[in-house]
Amino acid sequence: MSAERRDGPGDAGWNRASITLTGALFVYMTAEMFPVGIVPELAPGLRCSQAAAGTLLAVYAIAAGVAIIPVVALTRRLDRRRLIVASLLVLAVSQVAFALSDNLWWAYAARAVAAVPHGLLWSVVPTVAASMSPGAPGRATARVFVGGALGLVVGAPLVTATTGLVGWRPTAMAVGVMAVVLAVAARATLPAAETGPHVGSSGSRGPRARRLPTIPAQVFGLSTATVAVVAACYIPYTYLSLLADDVGIRSTSLSALQIGYGAAGLVTVSLVGRFLDHRLRAVLCAILGGMAVAMVMITTGGAALFILAVLLWGAAFACAAPALQSAVLRASHADPRVDPLAASAVYVLAFQVGIAGGSWAGSGILSRIGEAWLAPAGLIAVAASAMVVLALRSPTTVTDTA
Secondary structure (H helix, E strand, C coil), X not given: CCCCXXXXXXXXXXXXXXHHHHHHHHHHHHHHCCCCCCHHHHHHHCCCCHHXXXXXXXXXXXXXXXXXXXXXXXXXXXXXXXXXXXXXXXXXXXXXXXXXXXXXXXXXXXXXXXXXXXXXXXXXXXXXHHHHCCCXXXXXXXXXXXXXXXXXXXHHHHHHXXXXXXXXXXXXXXXXXXXXXXXHHHHHHCCCCCCCCCCCCCHHHHHHHHCCCECCHHXXXXXXXXXXXXXXXXXXXXXXXXXXXXXXXXXXXXXXXXXXXXXXHHHHHHHHHHHHCCCHHHHHHHHHHHHHHHHHHHHCCCXXXXXXXXXXXXXXXXXXXXXXXXXXXXXXXXXXXXXXXXXXXXXXXXXXXXXXXXXXXXXXXXXXXXXXXXXXXXXXXXHHHHHHHHHCCXXXXXXXXX
């Protein structure tokens, strides 16, 4: 009961542990999004086309998606603090290898190394955060997802700006150093976590460790919606630099635009937590509506409208991860047979499938019919996600409560 303080009943608020968890998501988001905004610089260094350089995002997502289920299954009973520390150290090694890459295949391999524990980290962090605030798991989840938003508002544009100053290789090295620092911080500040798949749940769920995890249909429905909404974002976002160039926004201004994209998301994700425990369906509908409007605005052309569209896009999409993650955790906690970590892993897998699918689809659209069709394709994917969300009626997932 002593942890119930600050933000409300059962909400542990900001503390050293939550700040460290937020930092872990920040550095992983920064590393994952590393190619965005610097595709023109990566291409000559890796001796490939810009379209091929853009697939670095998709390869990372594919590797993360393939690895997540077996990695989570193998580590379900291990100490969560050690898993977080190990994931950050693997990221550091990956960034150094990426900085030394002189061809696309080496770069693919380096990115894949970091992707292996990616899904594990993104499954463990929100699950542990929710367990720290049992009275307000949605708010706790949104709190640590601020790290992901900061990865967009600070990390991604900082990568773009630093690349312009010193090149992408030293920038990759710097991200690796940041991962090492956070690994040390995690070891020093995170308590030794409870082991096993029952982390953060009641003792009555302990027997689940001896069975294969049960995944409810609601989680698969939410995961389907996740694939579509994430693909909707990454079809155009992977080639944001090219879309911006079409309306006269050059590399120096692109950094500012990325900061705006992330800042808009940071504001909304900081506010959305208070609604996730009671107005989840309304939040999801607002996210999808905002993204749809943004995609329409992008297709109309003009720098001013493009900037407004990107800000709206960032504000809406930043809330998608904590909202969908909260819905998945709510569904998993509603059934005592369900392992929240396994359900979270399925969701993270869906997120990575959406990134990979969106990136590859964007590459194909760019190569065959041009960047003018990137935003319309994203709009179609948003519509598909909305259809799935509206079809979900279970009170354990997205129905609003008083």
